[in-house]
Amino acid sequence: MISYIAKRLLGLIPxxxxxxIVVFLIIHLTPGDPARVMLGxxxxxxxxxxxxxxxxxxxxxxxxxxxxxxxxxQGDLGQSFFLGTGVVDVIGERLGxxxxxxxxxxxxxxxxxxxxxxxxxxxxGSLLDxxxxxxxxxxxxxxxxxLGLMLALVVGVQLGxxxxxxxxxxxxxxxQHVRYLILPTISLGVVQAALLIRIxxxxxxxxxxxxxxxxxxxxxxxxxxxxxxxxxxxxxxxxMTVVGATFGSLxxxxxxxxxxxxxxxxxxxLVSSIARRDYAVIQGTILLxxxxxxxxxxxxxxxxxLADPRVRLGNSGAR
Amino acid sequence: xxxxxxLRGIGVALMLTLAGFGAQSVSAEELRIAVASEPPTMDTxxxxxxQAGEPMRNVFETLLTLDSDNNxxxxxxxxxxxxxxxxxxxxxxxxxxxxxxxxxxxxxxxxASMRRWSEFSSAGQTHTPGATWEAKDENTVVLxxxxxxxxxxxxxxxxxxxxxxxxxxxxxxxAGKEEITEYVGTGPFVLxxxxxxxxxxxxxxxxxxxxxxxxxxxAGDRTPHYDTITYHYVADASTILLGIxxxxxxxxxxxxxxxxxxxxxxxxxxxxAPRTGLLNLYFNKAEGLFADVRARQAVNIGIxxxxxxxxxxxxxxxxxxxxxxxxxxxxAQWDSSIGREGFGVPDVEKAKALLAEAGYNGEKIRILxxxxxxxxxxxxxxxxxxxxxxxxDAVLDVYDSATKSQRRSDKTAWELVLITNxxxxxxxQLTFFRSSFPGWTSDPKVTELLAGLMAAPSLDEAKxxxxxxxxxxxxxxxxIKLGDVSEVYAYRPEVTGIDALDPALIVWSARPxx
Numbered sequence: 001m002i003s004y005i006a007k008r009l010l011g012l013i014p015x016x017x018x019x020x021i022v023v024f025l026i027i028h029l030t031p032g033d034p035a036r037v038m039l040g041x042x043x044x045x046x047x048x049x050x051x052x053x054x055x056x057x058x059x060x061x062x063x064x065x066x067x068x069x070x071x072x073x074q075g076d077l078g079q080s081f082f083l084g085t086g087v088v089d090v091i092g093e094r095l096g097x098x099x100x101x102x103x104x105x106x107x108x109x110x111x112x113x114x115x116x117x118x119x120x121x122x123x124x125g126s127l128l129d130x131x132x133x134x135x136x137x138x139x140x141x142x143x144x145x146x147l148g149l150m151l152a153l154v155v156g157v158q159l160g161x162x163x164x165x166x167x168x169x170x171x172x173x174x175x176q177h178v179r180y181l182i183l184p185t186i187s188l189g190v191v192q193a194a195l196l197i198r199i200x201x202x203x204x205x206x207x208x209x210x211x212x213x214x215x216x217x218x219x220x221x222x223x224x225x226x227x228x229x230x231x232x233x234x235x236x237x238x239x240m241t242v243v244g245a246t247f248g249s250l251x252x253x254x255x256x257x258x259x260x261x262x263x264x265x266x267x268x269x270l271v272s273s274i275a276r277r278d279y280a281v282i283q284g285t286i287l288l289x290x291x292x293x294x295x296x297x298x299x300x301x302x303x304x305x306l307a308d309p310r311v312r313l314g315n316s317g318a319r
Numbered sequence: 320x321x322x323x324x325x326l327r328g329i330g331v332a333l334m335l336t337l338a339g340f341g342a343q344s345v346s347a348e349e350l351r352i353a354v355a356s357e358p359p360t361m362d363t364x365x366x367x368x369x370q371a372g373e374p375m376r377n378v379f380e381t382l383l384t385l386d387s388d389n390n391x392x393x394x395x396x397x398x399x400x401x402x403x404x405x406x407x408x409x410x411x412x413x414x415x416x417x418x419x420x421x422x423x424x425x426x427x428x429x430x431a432s433m434r435r436w437s438e439f440s441s442a443g444q445t446h447t448p449g450a451t452w453e454a455k456d457e458n459t460v461v462l463x464x465x466x467x468x469x470x471x472x473x474x475x476x477x478x479x480x481x482x483x484x485x486x487x488x489x490x491x492x493x494a495g496k497e498e499i500t501e502y503v504g505t506g507p508f509v510l511x512x513x514x515x516x517x518x519x520x521x522x523x524x525x526x527x528x529x530x531x532x533x534x535x536x537x538a539g540d541r542t543p544h545y546d547t548i549t550y551h552y553v554a555d556a557s558t559i560l561l562g563i564x565x566x567x568x569x570x571x572x573x574x575x576x577x578x579x580x581x582x583x584x585x586x587x588x589x590x591x592a593p594r595t596g597l598l599n600l601y602f603n604k605a606e607g608l609f610a611d612v613r614a615r616q617a618v619n620i621g622i623x624x625x626x627x628x629x630x631x632x633x634x635x636x637x638x639x640x641x642x643x644x645x646x647x648x649x650x651a652q653w654d655s656s657i658g659r660e661g662f663g664v665p666d667v668e669k670a671k672a673l674l675a676e677a678g679y680n681g682e683k684i685r686i687l688x689x690x691x692x693x694x695x696x697x698x699x700x701x702x703x704x705x706x707x708x709x710x711x712d713a714v715l716d717v718y719d720s721a722t723k724s725q726r727r728s729d730k731t732a733w734e735l736v737l738i739t740n741x742x743x744x745x746x747x748q749l750t751f752f753r754s755s756f757p758g759w760t761s762d763p764k765v766t767e768l769l770a771g772l773m774a775a776p777s778l779d780e781a782k783x784x785x786x787x788x789x790x791x792x793x794x795x796x797x798x799i800k801l802g803d804v805s806e807v808y809a810y811r812p813e814v815t816g817i818d819a820l821d822p823a824l825i826v827w828s829a830r831p832x833x
Binding site (some may be wrong): 032039041042048085092102149160163259261264271 | 360367382441514515516553718722726740753813
């Protein structure tokens with residue numbers, strides 16, 4: 001197990017190296033100049049040149065890359081041109097809202113998808129099954145920002161029940177913290193639930209047709225017990241894969257949802273940094289999100305073993 | 320049955336909870352303002368962005384300021400006097416004015432702040448080159464200019480972008496060219512927190528020393544009514560709209576003119592700032608067709624300005640069509656009848672003839688624009704149509720804002736670009752006069768005219784040079800001013816007293832409606 005984890009972590013190094021080069025080149029070769037963005041439309045050429053000099057933007061590209069990557073390997077992702085602080089600190093500040101939103105959205109997605117997926121599989125072809133598939137289809141077709149705007153319009157503006165935008169940290173009080181997150185988590189969670197419903201249903205259908213389920217029925221176990229206690233545990237692996245990938249994409253920034261609900265998370269940071277060409281922040285954010293994506297996948301792989309001893313990693317007997 | 324009852328109970332409880340803690344209502348404690356963009360710094364010496372000047376004029380006050388008619392008034396100065404030769408200005412300071420850190424403002428603080436502004440800010444370098452600031456005594460400061468300058472008073476009074484705020488000497492001296500690390504002023508609000516990417520929180524300054532004159536523009540009494548002002552940075556325009564409609568924000572800016580009617584029908588008030596915007600069509604005069612003045616004249620008389628402005632600003636409530644390059648908002652200071660006759664009446668045939676004379680033979684004319692330019696982008700769409708009517712093969716080159724900004728400085732990348740400039744308090748600051756600014760105006764005559772204007776020993780004498788400059792503008796056409804435009808802002812019915820000048824909001828006068 002430990003050697004497996006070590007091997008996977010070592011494999012990260014070339015991935016991050018390649019990502020660093022690709023991101024650096026893409027962002028630096030994209031037209032646009034942070035100095036001009038910072039100084040505004042009416043700045044003089046002299047001011048622009050002076051700022052470019054101060055920000056080392058006139059150095060050759062490879063020099064800029066070597067300087068940056070040299071700092072990165074020492075754990076310093078550089079300074080934000082616009083925010084005036086270190087990229088690690090900036091991302092650290094933004095990670096809280098993003099992780100909270102991701103966890104909330106995942107909980108919503110699981111609460112919707114697991115019961116619906118299992119129920120659809122237990123009564124295939126029923127009205128409930130058709131309903132679950134319909135919900136899934138609509139969820140997959142609906143972009144989360146559109147659902148978010150619709151929720152904000154109805155629940156926020158028309159009914160006035162919940163705030164339509166913003167974020168309050170936990171220090172502002174639990175209820176304040178939660179109420180600002182309800183609409184974004186629902187809009188993200190419902191969309192994520194769509195795929196999970198289908199995966200849960202398909203996986204459960206496969207499992208419910210197996211011999212041991214028939215045996216369980218013959219033993220006289222209740223259908224509910226069979227579905228939740230026996231079948232679901234075996235059907236959970238494909239669901240976990242999708243949950244892992246979903247969580248990865250949520251943690252790396254629900255870009256549009258964060259922008260629509262004005263949540264100061266990693267996604268919103270990335271969008272605004274790209275718009276103003278804040279190179280260090282873009283590069284740092286993408287490097288860290290790559291890292292977290294790979295780590296989440298690793299954790300998902302390790303969790304397989306907990307759910308199913310047959311795939312316990314590093315255990316040669318079981319593999 | 321039992322489970323159904325429990326679920327129903329939970330549902331009712333949830334609804335009641337949500338309703339009870341629903342959208343916040345406007346309170347006397349906090350005014351929440353939604354704006355789209357956040358500046359890179361709040362130090363108004365370092366940045367020229369109005370997004371910094373707007374909130375920071377609540378924190379920092381200046382020696383002089385402007386009233387609602389853009390007349391120069393004293394703020395931290397008690398009195399001020401310019402010598403007859405225009406070279407020396409003496410400021411007598413108000414006494415017992417406290418800073419937010421508890422110290423009292425002295426002449427040394429003013430000198431340190433103003434030296435930093437003169438030396439390092441863009442406006443200071445332009446308007447007070449080689450000037451010296453000296454403390455004559457505890458309450459008197461003397462500005463000595465290197466050459467007569469009739470415009471310096473109005474430049475010092477400009478209370479928006481690059482405003483010369485007074486701060487304790489220790490902060491100004493420690494910062495020098497770099498960004499200040501403490502925001503300590505004498506203004507009606509103290510900067511409580513700047514949560515980057517989220518909001519800027521200002522708290523009422525309990526010991527604020529207000530002027531005794533009634534509030535007028537940015538002059539007079541600035542005693543605040545709200546305990547807290549929070550500027551929320553909201554990038555998405557639809558979120559701004561939903562936010563003010565739902566009561567999450569009390570005041571909003573940076574939404575589209577198309578949304579005004581929707582907001583009005585939701586019971587939201589719309590405020591119209593003075594016509595300080597100049598929607599200018601810039602020509603690339605360095606290369607291509609528009610290096611020829613006849614081609615510029617053709618566009619000037621061929622374009623129907625009303626079509627362009629209705630397409631971008633939706634209603635005549637938000638724009639005027641006037642001939643003065645300084646715009647309608649500054650008619651009290653800068654007004655000229657030159658070019659007024661027959662202005663704005665399109666003549667397509669004459670325009671076509673002028674284009675032919677300029678040698679136009681059907682080449683593509685690129686209009687550089689960006690969707691994020693808002694009204695200027697929509698104006699670009701109509702300008703393209705208007706040019707097509709003149710037989711010009713006009714195409715739109717649309718980029719994101721940062722790319723457009725870079726391409727604009729490339730002489731080979733465009734022929735036309737639309738910019739909504741904010742008018743300045745005096746002509747020399749307008750960008751289209753600069754030879755290095757995109758558009759590349761190059762005429763020794765204008766340099767001479769601007770020098771004459773600046774060298775006038777007083778503002779009244781400087782104004783007498785304006786006709787000459789307007790005549791040059793009409794003849795040379797560095798840009799075409801399509802219209803004088805306003806910014807709009809929205810405020811909920813629970814708020815009153817909010818105002819705008821230059822075109823930033825004035826929020827110290829805002830108060831809860833009775």
